[in-house]
Every structure is written in C-alpha cells, then in structure tokens.
Amino acid sequence: MIDSPLKVLIIEDIPADFLLLERNLRKNGVVAEWRRIGNDAELNDALKTEWDVVLADFNVPGMDFRTTLLCIQAHYPDLPVIMVSGSVGEETAVELLRLGIVDFILKDHLARLPSVIQRALVEANERRARQAAEIALHKLAQAVEQSPEGIAIIDLDANIEYVNESYLRITGYSREDVIGQNPSRLHSEKITKSTYDALWKSMTEGRVWQGEFYNKRKDGSEFIAYTTISPVRQPNGCITHYVEIKQDITETKLAEVEIHRLAYYDTLTRLPNRALLLERMTQTVSTNRRNGYHSALISFNIDRFKTINDAGGQTLGDTLLRAVGERLTQNLREGDVVARIAGDEFGILLTGLAPQQNSAACFALHVSEKIHASLHEPFHLGDECITITVCLGVALFPESNEDSPLDILRRANTALHHSKTKGSGQTVFFEDSLDGIAKQRFNIERELRQAITSGELRVFLQTQVDAAGKTVGAEALVRWQHPQRGLIPPSAFIPIAEESNLIIEIDIWMFTEVCRLMAREDMVACPMRIAINISPRHFRQSNFVDQIKYGLASTGVDPTRLTLEVTEGVVIDNINDVIAKMSELSSMGIHFSMDDFGTGYSSLSYLKRLPIHEIKIDKTFVQDMTINANDASLVEIILSVAQHMHLRVVAEGVEIAEQAAFLNQRGLVIHQGYLFGKPEPAEIWAAKIKR
Incomplete structure (x- = not known):
C-alpha cells in the first residue's frame, strides 16, 4: 500500500x-x-x-x-x-x-x-x-587513508589488520611489515609500566585511552606519538576491533623542551637561570614549612670580572663563566641548585640544611669555604691561566612565614653587596642591620638622581701650591647640598653613584661646571690649572672623548688649563683603548694625572706607554712618611720614578709642615692638603685667587 x-x-x-x-x-x-x-x-x-x-x-x-x-x-x-x-x-x-x-x-x-x-x-x-x-x-x-595521523585497525588478538599511509610514513614500516603483527613492536623501552597498566585497564573496560608513547621507527630512531586507542562496537555493544590513531608530536615536544630551556636555562652556561632558581626556591620554601628545616641561598659574583673580560675579550670572559658553572656543579650536593642570575652573578640554593638555624648557618659557611677554595684554583682556559676570587652573600631561610623567593634573593644580594665593601674573597651572612643599610643606599641613590637634575650638586675646589706656597691650581671636588640634610660629603654618595650610571652624569656635570668657571672672563687672566676626577666607568664609555670635546666646545675653555685625573683601575682594563683616548685628548692640550699612584699593582708596567703628565701620591703614604720608614721609602721611589720620566708630582693629604718639608727636600712637588686650605665653594675660591 x-x-x-x-x-x-x-x-x-x-x-x-x-x-x-x-x-x-x-x-x-x-x-x-x-x-x-x-x-x-x-x-x-x-x-x-x-x-x-x-x-x-x-x-x-x-x-x-x-x-x-x-x-x-x-x-x-x-x-x-x-x-x-x-x-x-x-x-x-x-x-x-x-x-x-x-x-x-x-x-x-x-x-x-x-x-x-x-x-x-x-x-x-x-x-x-x-x-x-x-x-x-x-x-x-579517503579521509582515513589521507589523514595526517597514523591510523591502524587492530583485532581482539592485538594483530594489526589495516594501516593507512601516514602510519607507514610515521613508522617507516611497509604494510607487509606490520599487517598481522602486534603494534607493541613499535614501543620504546622508555614506556613505563604505569603507562601500560593504564592502557590495558582502559581496553579491558572498553574505554578510550589517550596518552603519549615513545615509539621506534623501523630504522631505530625514536619518535613521540600522541596516541588514542578506541574500541569499535557492533550495534549490540560487542567490541570487535580497536582503532589506534597516532600523531607524531616529536617536533612539538622538542620545541616545548627548547622553549622550556630558553625560559629556564642560561644559554651560555646551560645552568638554571634566575626564573628557574626562583621556582626551585618556591618549592624549597614550601618544603621547609612542612619539615621544619632551614635552607640557604648564596649569591656571589667574580671579583674584577670586568677587568678580565675587557683585558682578555668577551670570549675569554664567557669561557670563564662556563668553567665557573661547571666547577660549582661538580662540588655541590645532589639537589642543590647552581644558577646564573645575570652577568657574572651566580646563585646557589642549598636545600634542607638542618632544623636549627645555627647548624644550617655552619653548614652554609662550610659550603662557602669550599666555594672559595674551589674557585681559587687556577682556571686553565686555552693559553690563559686565570685565578679568581669571589665575594659571597648568604641568606638563611625561612626568616618568617611571609618569606618569598624574591625576599630571600634580595637579602642574599644585600649581603653580597656588603661583602664586596670588605674587599675580595669575602663572605657575609645577611643580618637585619644590612637590610637597613640597603634601604638607606636605595634612598640615597633615588635622591641623588633627583639632586643631579634639581641643581643640588656643588663644585668645591682645594688649592694646590708649589714649594714656595704659591697657588698653582686646584682639584675640583663635588659636594651635595641636600635641602634637608645639608652639605653631604662625597664619601656618602660617590660609592653609590659608582655602582650605577649616576657617576657618569656627575662626571659630565662636574666637567661642564668647571669649564664654565674657567671660561669666565674674570678667570681667564688667572693661569691656574684645575684637576677634575674622571670615574673609570665614565672613562670606559665609547663616547667619552666626544663628551669631553663637547664640554670644551660649548664653554670655550682653554683645554691646556685642564687636568683629568684617572685611577690605576682604568689603565688595566684595555690598555690600547686607554692610550687612544688619552692621546686624542692630550693632542688638544689636556693633561692626564695618575691618581692614587702606588696603591694599585700595574701602573709601573704601563706608565711608560701612557701620555701621562702627572702622578699623585696617595695621602695614605703622605700621612705616615715622616714617621714610617716604609712609607718614606715608597714616597722616595715614586719621586724618583717621576723625576726619571719627567712627570709632575702632586702630593695629597699634606696636613703638617713636617710633611711639606719632607717633600720639598726630595724634589719639586706640588702640595695639596689642609695645611694649605680645605676644599671650599668654587665661587669663594675664585674670589680669593683674583685678589
């Protein structure tokens, strides 16, 4: 119908x-x-x-x-x-x-x-x-055959009945190789028992299984496959086959590993980086809270690393950093973490030291001593043999329940900074008093940055006289006229400025102000030479010479009336660069003075190569030369060197007549010190000179 x-x-x-x-x-x-x-x-x-x-x-x-x-x-x-x-x-x-x-x-x-x-x-x-x-x-x-994923149909006896082209492409096998075979022939020994257990449990329960398999191709090479195995049911619910779908994720996994490496490991040393160190510290803080143990973070950097890097080139510096990382890794416990934080700064995480803080501190000190001893052994890097020292800052934790990895790292860095003020090869544990010092330094740096732009800096001049007591020049010194704290001496802020680029800004400001003073009409007639200190950080700048030339051109000052004082630390950084910069400025009439002469270790070897016009005897020698035979001998040697090299000599820190007489008896020396005048504001000094 x-x-x-x-x-x-x-x-x-x-x-x-x-x-x-x-x-x-x-x-x-x-x-x-x-x-x-x-x-x-x-x-x-x-x-x-x-x-x-x-x-x-x-x-x-x-x-x-x-x-x-x-x-x-x-x-x-x-x-x-x-x-x-x-x-x-x-x-x-x-x-x-x-x-x-x-x-x-x-x-x-x-x-x-x-x-x-x-x-x-x-x-x-x-x-x-x-x-x-x-x-x-x-x-x-067509979809199955042309699918980019490898697809296999497997019977209940675990024999392969069908595979598509992608399956063959991924595995490298032919159909003859795999039809009738068990798919486990592809599996790598890296597959864990727990993975197999989960797979068979899902299959026996008739559920879909998904996971990652380490497989081997026909040529033996390994690949990672994201695999899905699904039961094939008849209308009555009976399972007759299984479908296996393989997606080759090897490149994806390798990319993930590479991304993780770039995110958490230093590319130069292959050590954990700052991010991974902080992550491990987070885990350690959590573990410490559970088991009541103390741990420690050691922060350190290589003393005078920049000198090594500049003298030997970046390649040598990089090689040294890698060697330091390798040596540290070999000398620490399993579970401790060595990380490169930045530049030549490293961090070492010592986990689970002891339940008592004192015991943990002793253990951390013992490790610190091992680090000093290990790193003090010479590094043989190609044709170079380098011996280094390091300063360590140690922070124990937890200090409180609110401890965070960043707090701990800050405390370790604060201790490191304090250890560096004590000299090379030092170890300092963090104390609350150091935190106050660090905060004070931070405030000074912040206020100093504002002071430069707000006109709070002042130029002071200290007179320099010849043997007859006649004024022949002066040294320009910076002072900070703080609106609340009054006049601040350089010792309170110059070391802080030296650690940042603020010292460069101060140098440029000082040089410009002195040039303006000397270019004034009322000062042109005074044949005085003014010395200006140049910081090593400023001198190393690639545009240093251009900055000096700009200051001269913008003020119109006579460069022959200027002396730039540099320390011995500048000389050993890159001698060829130093010579080039000094020579270019010397050709314009500027003089160079070697400041704090005799306190370093390399000036004599380089002195004859440099266009130096003057050396300054450090006040530490001058103060005791009349009562200490060693200091007297050093001063006499310096005067002899200067005489043979036809260099002018300035003695700093001359405070009593006996010191002046001692110097005058041994040669032509320019005197600078309280005996002849304290530093005073530039305007007052200039007014006295004109009279």
Whole structure:
C-alpha cells in the first residue's frame, strides 16, 4: 500500500489509456499528482520537475523510447521508469530491462501496476540509500587513508589488520611489515609500566585511552606519538576491533623542551637561570614549612670580572663563566641548585640544611669555604691561566612565614653587596642591620638622581701650591647640598653613584661646571690649572672623548688649563683603548694625572706607554712618611720614578709642615692638603685667587 501522495509522470499519446491508468491507480488507493506528456518538448519541460515514478508507453508517435529513457536517466539517474504498453516483444523487453527500466506491464494487466510501483519506489529508495552509504564510505576511506595521523585497525588478538599511509610514513614500516603483527613492536623501552597498566585497564573496560608513547621507527630512531586507542562496537555493544590513531608530536615536544630551556636555562652556561632558581626556591620554601628545616641561598659574583673580560675579550670572559658553572656543579650536593642570575652573578640554593638555624648557618659557611677554595684554583682556559676570587652573600631561610623567593634573593644580594665593601674573597651572612643599610643606599641613590637634575650638586675646589706656597691650581671636588640634610660629603654618595650610571652624569656635570668657571672672563687672566676626577666607568664609555670635546666646545675653555685625573683601575682594563683616548685628548692640550699612584699593582708596567703628565701620591703614604720608614721609602721611589720620566708630582693629604718639608727636600712637588686650605665653594675660591 502506497501511503504518501506521489508525483507521477505519464508518457502516453492516447488520452483514454491515460485515464485508464489514472482510474486504475486511484481504485487501488494510489493518491498522486499526474501529468501526461506526448512529445519530446513536453518531456524536456516535465523534467524540470522532480517525479517519484515515470509510466511510459513504448509506442508514442514521434518519441523514441530508448532516447526518452536515456534522457530521463541523464536528468534523474535513480528515477524509476515502468514501461506500460499494449504489446512488446520479448527481446525488446529484455533489452529495455538491460537499459534500466524497472519493469514492464501490459495495458491489459494493469492490476499489477500498484505493486510494481511500490516495489520500484522501495528499490529506488534502497538504491539511493546504498549509493549514499557507498559515497559516505568512500569519503570515510579517503579521509582515513589521507589523514595526517597514523591510523591502524587492530583485532581482539592485538594483530594489526589495516594501516593507512601516514602510519607507514610515521613508522617507516611497509604494510607487509606490520599487517598481522602486534603494534607493541613499535614501543620504546622508555614506556613505563604505569603507562601500560593504564592502557590495558582502559581496553579491558572498553574505554578510550589517550596518552603519549615513545615509539621506534623501523630504522631505530625514536619518535613521540600522541596516541588514542578506541574500541569499535557492533550495534549490540560487542567490541570487535580497536582503532589506534597516532600523531607524531616529536617536533612539538622538542620545541616545548627548547622553549622550556630558553625560559629556564642560561644559554651560555646551560645552568638554571634566575626564573628557574626562583621556582626551585618556591618549592624549597614550601618544603621547609612542612619539615621544619632551614635552607640557604648564596649569591656571589667574580671579583674584577670586568677587568678580565675587557683585558682578555668577551670570549675569554664567557669561557670563564662556563668553567665557573661547571666547577660549582661538580662540588655541590645532589639537589642543590647552581644558577646564573645575570652577568657574572651566580646563585646557589642549598636545600634542607638542618632544623636549627645555627647548624644550617655552619653548614652554609662550610659550603662557602669550599666555594672559595674551589674557585681559587687556577682556571686553565686555552693559553690563559686565570685565578679568581669571589665575594659571597648568604641568606638563611625561612626568616618568617611571609618569606618569598624574591625576599630571600634580595637579602642574599644585600649581603653580597656588603661583602664586596670588605674587599675580595669575602663572605657575609645577611643580618637585619644590612637590610637597613640597603634601604638607606636605595634612598640615597633615588635622591641623588633627583639632586643631579634639581641643581643640588656643588663644585668645591682645594688649592694646590708649589714649594714656595704659591697657588698653582686646584682639584675640583663635588659636594651635595641636600635641602634637608645639608652639605653631604662625597664619601656618602660617590660609592653609590659608582655602582650605577649616576657617576657618569656627575662626571659630565662636574666637567661642564668647571669649564664654565674657567671660561669666565674674570678667570681667564688667572693661569691656574684645575684637576677634575674622571670615574673609570665614565672613562670606559665609547663616547667619552666626544663628551669631553663637547664640554670644551660649548664653554670655550682653554683645554691646556685642564687636568683629568684617572685611577690605576682604568689603565688595566684595555690598555690600547686607554692610550687612544688619552692621546686624542692630550693632542688638544689636556693633561692626564695618575691618581692614587702606588696603591694599585700595574701602573709601573704601563706608565711608560701612557701620555701621562702627572702622578699623585696617595695621602695614605703622605700621612705616615715622616714617621714610617716604609712609607718614606715608597714616597722616595715614586719621586724618583717621576723625576726619571719627567712627570709632575702632586702630593695629597699634606696636613703638617713636617710633611711639606719632607717633600720639598726630595724634589719639586706640588702640595695639596689642609695645611694649605680645605676644599671650599668654587665661587669663594675664585674670589680669593683674583685678589
């Protein structure tokens, strides 16, 4: 029985036969929309509409049945065509069935027509469904075969039945190698028992398993596959197969490792970096709170590393940093962390030292001594043999429940800074008093930065006289006129400025102010030479010479009246660069003075190569030369060196007449010290000179 209304196309030239067909179908309960056509033009028009079934007479004048059938099939391949005719030969009927008609009915046997139509519709629907399924299956097969993921179908005995091309590409095997084989042949020994247990548990319970497998290709190379194994169930729920999908994530995992390395490891030394150190410290703080133990963080850097780096080049400096990291790693416990924080600064995390703070401190001190001893052993780096010392700052923790890694690192750095003020090779443990000092230094640096721009700095001059007591020049000294604390001496802020670029700003300000003073009309007539201190940090700047030239040009001062004082530390950094800078400025008339002469260790070896005009005897020798034979001998040696090299000599710290007499008896010496005048504001000093 046909329930739904049909759209029926009838090809019939005889109206009476059409009515006969229509009446027969209605009589048998077929509800339909009918259309009768009788020529090719009407056929072409009718085929613009979709139909459920076509009833066609074989003998319609002007229409060839075979041509008509092909035309219908071209438009609607699955549209059932039933031939309804008065008579047709057996051979013709067979041919037409071969060409695609569903059935044929003689007009005098129309009783079969409803059942034939119903069967044709059922077969057409089944055919369409089958074709749709075949298309879907073909698409699925193409998708599986062309998938970038490796796909395998495995039976219940764990034998591979099918693999796609990507599976072969990823594993390097051929189909012959893997069909019928257990997929475990690909597995690497790196797969843990827990991974296998989780996999088999999921499979026996009929669940999907996902995870990472270390696999081996046919050539033995290893790859990492993100794998999904899913059961294949029949409609009754029975599992017949498993589908394994492999995604080669080796490059992704390697990229993750590289990203992690870049984020948490120093590229030069391959040690943990600051970020990883802080992360490990976070873990250690948490562990300490649970077990009640104390740990320690040691912060250190290499004494005079910049000198090594400048003298030997960056390559030597980098090689030394790597060697230091390797030596430290070899000499610490497993579980301790050695990290490169920045530049030549390292951090060492000592975990779980002892429950008592005193015991932990003793252990940390013992480790510190081992570090000093280990790093003091010579480093043989290519053709170079380098011996170093380090300063250590140690912070024990926890100090409180609020301890954070950044707090601990700050305390260790504070202790490190304090250890450096004591000299080379020192170790200092953090104490609360150091925290106060650090905060005070921070405040001074912040206020000093503002003082430079707010006009709080002052130029003071201290007179220099010859043997007869005649003023021949002065040394320019900086003072800080603080709006609340009054006049601050340089000892309170210059060391802090030296640790940052503030000293460069102060140097430039001082040089410019002295140039302005000497370029004034009332000072031009005074043939005085003014000495200005230049910090090593400023001298090392690549644009140092340009800055000096700019100061001269902007003020119009006579450069022959200027002396730039440099310390011995400048000389050993990069002798060729030092000579080039000094020579260029000397050619303009500027003089150079070697300040604090005799307190260093390398001046004599370099002195003859430098365009030096003057040396200054440090006040530590001058103060005791009249009562200490060693100091007296040193002063005499310095005077002898100066005489043979035709250098002017300035003695600092001359405070009593006996000291002046001692110097005058041994050569031509310019005196500077309280005996001849304390430092005073530049304006006051200039006013006295003009009188």
